[in-house]
Amino acid sequence: MKTFFVTNRHLWNRILAGVAGLAIFCMLWPGSATAHRVNVFAWVEGDTVHSQSKFSGGKLVKGGEVIVYDLGGKQLLSGKTDDKGEFSFKVPERVAMKMVIQAGTGHRGEWTIPVNEIIGVSELKTEPAAPVNNTPEKPLVQAPMPGLNGDEVRQIVEQTLDQKLKPVIGLLVETRKAGPTLPDILGGIGYILGLMGLAAYMHFRHKSAQIGAEKKD
Amino acid sequence: MHISEGILSGPVLISGVALAAAGTAIGLKKLDYERIPRAAILAASFFVASLIHVPVGPSSVHLILNGIVGLILGWGAFPVILVALVLQTVFFQFGGITTLGVNTMIMAAPAVFCYYLFGGLVRKRPGIALPAAFACGGLSVFFGGIMVGLALIFTEENFLKVSYLVVAAHVPIMIIEGLITAFCVAFLKKVQPEMLQK
Numbered sequence: 001m002k003t004f005f006v007t008n009r010h011l012w013n014r015i016l017a018g019v020a021g022l023a024i025f026c027m028l029w030p031g032s033a034t035a036h037r038v039n040v041f042a043w044v045e046g047d048t049v050h051s052q053s054k055f056s057g058g059k060l061v062k063g064g065e066v067i068v069y070d071l072g073g074k075q076l077l078s079g080k081t082d083d084k085g086e087f088s089f090k091v092p093e094r095v096a097m098k099m100v101i102q103a104g105t106g107h108r109g110e111w112t113i114p115v116n117e118i119i120g121v122s123e124l125k126t127e128p129a130a131p132v133n134n135t136p137e138k139p140l141v142q143a144p145m146p147g148l149n150g151d152e153v154r155q156i157v158e159q160t161l162d163q164k165l166k167p168v169i170g171l172l173v174e175t176r177k178a179g180p181t182l183p184d185i186l187g188g189i190g191y192i193l194g195l196m197g198l199a200a201y202m203h204f205r206h207k208s209a210q211i212g213a214e215k216k217d
Numbered sequence: 218m219h220i221s222e223g224i225l226s227g228p229v230l231i232s233g234v235a236l237a238a239a240g241t242a243i244g245l246k247k248l249d250y251e252r253i254p255r256a257a258i259l260a261a262s263f264f265v266a267s268l269i270h271v272p273v274g275p276s277s278v279h280l281i282l283n284g285i286v287g288l289i290l291g292w293g294a295f296p297v298i299l300v301a302l303v304l305q306t307v308f309f310q311f312g313g314i315t316t317l318g319v320n321t322m323i324m325a326a327p328a329v330f331c332y333y334l335f336g337g338l339v340r341k342r343p344g345i346a347l348p349a350a351f352a353c354g355g356l357s358v359f360f361g362g363i364m365v366g367l368a369l370i371f372t373e374e375n376f377l378k379v380s381y382l383v384v385a386a387h388v389p390i391m392i393i394e395g396l397i398t399a400f401c402v403a404f405l406k407k408v409q410p411e412m413l414q415k
Contacts, residue, residue, distance in 0.1 A: 037310045108221040184308040196257035
């Protein structure tokens with residue numbers, strides 16, 4: 001092993017210099033956008049699901065095809081993302097849903113909305129006979145009446161919470177991991193160097209076994 | 218050029234895996250010990266090249282570098298690209314585990330093809346070698362786009378349209394990769410000409 005490092009010293013220096021150079025190059029590169037992985041982020045506000053889709057790197061998915069399924073694979077609705085990469089829809093049924101975004105030429109992303117996040121939709125909606133359009137359209141300004149029942153109070157609280165949480169959700173959307181981080185990059189390069197080391201080890205084990213066999217003869 | 222999980226149908230995925238496995242087996246057989254370090258450098262370059270983005274119109278694309286990998290390694294491009302793609306999938310979530318075979322074919326098959334087309338020319342004098350290296354870098358990306366169209370032929374149904382979209386988006390990348398490949402070849406010819414030998 002030692003002779004290998006000595007005889008190949010320039011090669012090793014060059015490899016190290018090359019890898020370090022590439023890593024530095026990548027750190028300095030003003031990479032802003034990409035076309036690759038599609039990141040979907042969806043959140044529920046009352047009876048509406050909002051979503052934003054980005055490519056890894058932060059570029060918005062404009063005009064991406066959105067299909068919403070229930071977990072059984074039945075298609076509930078479909079649409080397209082707007083210029084901000086956003087897509088919103090009213091919750092059609094109180095079931096867990098899976099959003100799938102197809103951004104064309106092989107790009108796809110998905111997000112699952114668990115059923116316990118969909119709290120703004122009245123329980124009645126799960127009953128099969130319930131009319132589709134029974135969600136309150138503009139209940140926000142309802143004056144608190146003396147005869148409020150539990151459901152109404154809950155709805156008012158939820159709406160207020162949704163409003164208060166809006167900036168927080170906005171922040172979450174903004175700060176979502178946009179692309180690979182430095183540890184990811186260095187980790188990958190480390191694996192490649194490790195594989196090379198493994199190949200070198202196998203080779204020299206094989207070689208030293210051969211030398212050992214020759215000595216015996 | 219990485220196709221995500223959940224788009225392709227089973228037969229496409231399976232044939233991708235079979236072809237990529239065959240290519241990798243040939244590549245490993247041809248990759249003798251002296252070439253391991255250079256294969257590793259190229260794998261590392263391929264791995265990080267995908268992070269170098271070039272904004273193109275509404276979308277943006279990244280470097281691929283399959284041309285130079287093919288030119289230096291020939292069939293060795295298969296194992297190298299496979300390893301780099303596995304790591305890109307695991308660390309960057311580019312592509313997907315089930316699409317590894319198809320993605321390897323998309324990027325490695327054009328690399329080997331261009332190696333046969335241009336490998337001989339590149340070893341000749343600079344007047345021929347540099348244009349050939351440029352063409353090798355550019356065409357590897359071009360054929361990659363065609364391969365994406367082929368892979369999606371059973372899902373997006375319009376081979377010409379998909380190929381056109383992918384190739385059109387990658388035109389700047391073709392030019393950049395052509396330049397990078399020509400630059401690498403010029404550099405290697407001066408510094409370490411044995412890297413380009415068969």
